[in-house]
Amino acid sequence: MSLTPSPFPPQSWAGIDDVVIVGGGLAGLFCALKLAPRPVTIITAAPIGEGASSGWAQGGIAAAMDAEDSVEDHLADTIAAGAGLVDGPIARGMAEEASARIHDLLSYGVPFDRDLAGQLKLSREAAHSRHRIVRVGGDRAGAAIMQALIEAVRETPSIRVLEGFVAETLKAESTYVTGLIARDRRGGLSARILLPTRAVVLASGGIGHLYAVTTNPPEARGEGLGMAARAGALIADAEFVQFHPTAVDVGRDPAPLATEALRGEGAAIVDRHGERFMFETHEAGELAPRDIVARAVHAAKMSGRGAFLDCREAVGMEFPERFPTVFAACMEAGIDPREAPIPIAPAAHYHMGGVHVDGLGRTSLDGLWACGEVASTGAHGANRLASNSLLEAVVFAARIAEDVQGLMPNHRVVRWSGQSTPEGDADELGEEVLLTRLRRLMAEEVGVVRSQEGLERALEEIAEMQAAARLPSLVNSLAAAKLVAVAALRREESRGAHFRADFPHPDPAEARRRFLTLPQADAIAKAITAAYHDARLEAGHG
Structure with a gap:
């Protein structure tokens, strides 16, 4: 049942489900579906799907689904991109579970692209040695996945969704999380309620909107990471922030994204004189790891050379059909990518760091799990391989659901008195x-x-x-x-x-x-x- 909250939840509620999931993106929704038919409550600041970076993902999900590909190859590419910091066993497990999670998504109605023979159509992105990216409509993977999962959640009676609530503080006794304080965005800055729980699954997203130029939605402000850290959770690899090298540089906030797949199809990065410069930096040119491309684009812009993504030869007149999301963003800004290069800039895109979790998604605090971008599993190392983020989200969401159910097989409703918890007003x-x-x-x-x-x-x-x-x-x-x-x-x-x-x-x-x-x-x-x-x-x- 999906509820639209009033300033405070109705007094008719006898209590709160003992598992509360913070976040309405891919990780949170997938975890809730995997926990079904166990009753759970999702709290999310924006309507589900609207404030999540998942819905903006253009590339797709990496999975070794082709006969010529393998888990070993996927693992090797992940480790190479991670610059020496990838947790090998974690990354291997993620790659091994990829196929099963793709089939889960298919069962929820995600319309992944298929060829004429009905097989999944696979594409290639930077730093991948094989075609292994499962996509939807060229550049609509995130939106299509989220749409399918939202429909599945709305049709699942065991899932209660509280939209418009911002999780602000975790309540803990010693190292055990016992609940959280959430603010009703429509009830004013002081409209806060205390939600007691037995388990909190943190799936609150990343930190991209802490930066002036980002591809992330406004809700991705690191609030979940900070909330967990304030409660005492251990944080891992916080310094590793990935900047996407090809955000569309037209002054919009957030910046539209020119998907990695464009370079996979042969698009070139050029300066204002039309000269390619990536091969000056790396032998793989435009298909070098994202951090290398991002720094090269940054340097070109700082030096005055400028940076542009030229898709005219690689995509040309097929742009509207093959990459409709990017095409629409460019046209809205007055740029026709069929006729002119796209101005680009690096933008904060993904946080490899986050709340430290183990292979089951458990944090250092009892009763608190984390998955998705807010978590740091070790799978990405110092530099995430393209399209591994959505994969990691569903793999760990599924693991958390299984772990929670194993530890707490019997659902309970935690008594809730409707207690509000006043905190100081703010300007x-x-x-x-x-x-x-x-x-x-x-x-x-x-x-x-x-x-x-x-x-x-x-x-x-x-x-x-x-x-x-x-x-x-x-x-x-x-x-x-x-x-x-x-x-x-x-x-x-x-x-x-x-x-x-x-x-x-x-x-x-x-x-x-x-x-x-x-x-x-x-x-x-x-x-x-x-x-x-x-x-x-x-x-x-x-």
């Missing part, structure tokens, strides 16, 4: 000003290219914003930003999506995952900002 306009400031800061100092000086400056400014922030959701976003900046400062090398201008090469001694808690990050940031402030005083900057 919503002032909070938006702070968020805009944070996004600009993250893009400038914690973006495609980083340095010690810039990261220290970022941490000092984040501390200033934390002192002014009142709204718990912004406090969560600032915590997430701090974790990324501290982790980036600690990793004194360049690896995968993390590039330090002052440490431009990988350090073999650093070929390991790194973990961080929020108190540790606070202590490091405090020491750094104090030293940075003292240095400015000595330099006469006040």
